[in-house]
Amino acid sequence: MDKYKKISFVLILVLVANIIVAATKIVLGYLLKLNSLTADGFHAISDSTSNVIGLIGVKLASKPADEKHPYGHQKFETIASMIIGFMLILISFNIIYNAIIWFINPITPSIDFSSLITIIITLFFNIFVAIYEYKMGKKLNSEVLISDSIHTRSDFFISLGVIITIVLINAGVSPTIDPVLSLIIALLVLYSAYKILKTSFSILIDEKAINQEDIKKVILNTYNDVIDVHKIKSRGHIEYTFIEMHIVLPSSKNVTEIHNLIHEIHELLEIEFNRKIELNVHIEPGEINRY
Ligand SMILES: [Zn+2]
Ligand SMILES: [Zn+2]
Ligand SMILES: [Zn+2]
Structure with a gap:
């Protein structure tokens, strides 16, 4: 059922x-x-x-x-x-x-x-x-x-x-x-x-469904090559949430790598926040490694 x-x-x-x-x-x-x-x-x-x-x-x-x-x-x-x-x-x-x-x-x-x-x-x-x-x-x-x-x-x-x-x-x-x-x-x-x-x-009224800081922390703690995450927006239900965000990645990454990474992040968020997520990401190139 x-x-x-x-x-x-x-x-x-x-x-x-x-x-x-x-x-x-x-x-x-x-x-x-x-x-x-x-x-x-x-x-x-x-x-x-x-x-x-x-x-x-x-x-x-x-x-x-x-x-x-x-x-x-x-x-x-x-x-x-x-x-x-x-x-x-x-x-x-x-x-x-x-x-x-x-x-x-x-x-x-x-x-x-x-x-x-x-x-x-x-x-x-x-x-x-x-x-x-x-x-x-x-x-x-x-x-x-x-x-x-x-x-x-x-x-x-x-x-x-x-x-x-x-x-x-x-x-x-x-x-x-x-x-x-x-x-x-x-x-x-x-x-x-x-x-x-x-x-x-x-x-x-589309109040945030997940705390921006929580989303950012999960991604930055899991992926070392993610330079920054910002403009995070989330809305929807406790079981089905829409998330939009900007992710800054090293400009050396190629499209295939980025695509795979975004899919991984998507899965990570679904597991971490225990719900179905629709993820929409805007990619930005960055040079400075945060480490
Ligand atoms: Zn009643
Ligand atoms: Zn941005
Ligand atoms: Zn895809």
Whole structure:
């Protein structure tokens, strides 16, 4: 299975899980007249939307480079990840909105032991999904999976908030704790959105993918006949990076030697930085040996 097929497989698994969780919460929320649980259920539907956006992004990103898109289509994954980030912002605004509404029209939720158990079960479910998704995201170097797992993790906080609210209200704490906890959770969700957007924006604006100094050091330490490396630019993904640079070589070298050397440097960089690299080198003649 290729990388994008694996990512899609993980996303489909998570999608099915989310649909089951959403349906359970909505039905239970209506039966128990527990608004926070119903809201949480509808939120879980937005999780499925997030998974679907991820799936579409991954599908588009998997297309190989073509004449019109010589740099490939990987940025579709970044765009999908960005949309997931924006959706989290909407979710946090929705939580804040509901908390404000509570102050205008306070409702005390009715709650029993069995619904608490159900929420705790979905909570564990959330933890499991978030950890699985994050691990697979790291393993497959997938922005979409990592973003979606950050989303799932914030769902964990939302469910946890519901549980704490129920426990505290049952223990006799003022129901005001409901909107107060909601606001805290909204901030956590906003922070998650920030983390996702920070990563996707840095890729979209072509932030350096590898430190210039690291690239320079690797080349100069390995090849004594390289006089200098400068104007190093790198951009792209953690698994697929474009690098441009100027390399100063002794003017005595012939074209065949230089060509072989550039191929060696290319391989060296791919091994050293553990990713696929597209290398573009500008050669300059130099006389001064650095030793
Ligand atoms: Zn969610
Ligand atoms: Zn130069
Ligand atoms: Zn070649």
